[in-house]
Amino acid sequence: MNRPALALEPRQTQTLTPRLQQAVRLLQLSTFDFALELQELVSSNPFLELEDGEFADEDAAAPDTATTAADTPPAADGAQAEDYAETAYEERLGDGGEAPGRYSEANADAIDFACAPVTLRQHVHSQLNMLDLPPREHFLAWIIAEALDDDGYLRVELDALRAMAGLEPRVDAREMLAALTRVQSLDPAGLAARDVPECLTLQLRRRPPSPQRELALRIVRDELKLLQQRDLQRIAQRVGSTPAEVEAVCAYIRRLEPRPGACFGHHVAAAIRPDVIVRKIRGQWTALLNSSAVPRVSLNRTYAELFQRHREPHHGDLAGHLREARWAVQNMEQRFSTILRVAQALVDRQQHFFEHGTLAMQPLGLKDIADELGLHESTVSRATCNKFMVTPLGVFELKYFFSRALNTEQGSQCSTTAIREAIRKMILSEDARSPHSDADIARILMQQGLRVARRTVTKYRQMMAIPNVDMRRYHG
16 A cells, blocks of 8 residues: 655755846846936945946947937037037026026025926816816816816716715706816917817817818818728818818918927936947947946945955844955946847847848847857846947847848848838838738738738838728828
């Protein structure tokens, strides 16, 4: 009869040491999170200190770059801005005023107020506070202002807001509609609209009366769908005007603001400090670490030597701090080294991209870089996630340079990134009166030797936020 029994069996398992766990964590952090991690390490470990110098060549430094890959402003504009600022500074001192950049307790509040972005709700409430309204009417208008979204629309039903008011006597629908009308009379025009036609209508009603305005009101009210499709011929037939008149009115409508609240501050867009800078040096594209990305942390050797000289048995905590400090310094250097190695490998594989643009992007996988550098694929993935590279063509996340391979009719391979760029350029150069459908694009690509299904074209077009063929067609 079999009975349960206990037995010891030797087995090997792989576990990560605390040092390796820290190395993995530091590698996958973005530049911003890595800087926060450094600050926390320095503040909690007496053996770590921030270096005054920078860890890469100063020529590699790059300014903060916005999240979009926009072109850098011309140097002349920057010089003009500096000249203007210097002139204003000198004029301010010449008038006996205080230097505008000098901080004092007297002007601290003014500086904080001037720097704070004004939100849409603050702007609306400031206008309501200037109106001489009875408390009940002011409260109802306040409720509507609080319910506005960031675009300035009222997405909540008036009946729901009326039920939330909790006033006695109870608020009726007519009172709520009057409060809405009051808020809609405030700036910006189109505020508190419940849909796009109402938003455009509110803006048009503030324009001076004219035949063009009346025709625009009619088109917005009855023919907005045809306007979105740019079907000017059908609009002209339905409103009884000529196509030329309708085209002028549609251009008049397009100058309106469909998102009246978008110009007010909601949040501060985070800037990107590229981890890597790509430059052409002696005819070769080279990856350099960005010295301004993060501060560098080093071991305070004075404290470490003093501790080693006077170490006592009861100094176990300090010994642990010293060990962790050495790990941290080594792991940080390993992070920089890994990111730079991976970036240089990407640059070497994508030389044609830097020479000729996105259409020349080569298919590339994580395994290709991992095999070349002798790393694990997960390490390459961590080294490229949330890491950015600034190039003469713009700012790109390192992951951007990886793409699947697609076989061509000639037996070669093409990257999906290059195919998306080909689709984008094809749409940009098309005739607006006869744009390409997704099937047309797939057929043209087929003629160029690229076998791409129509649904794949649709997916890539949607990924690039390009409207469909009906929305792109011009009917004038």
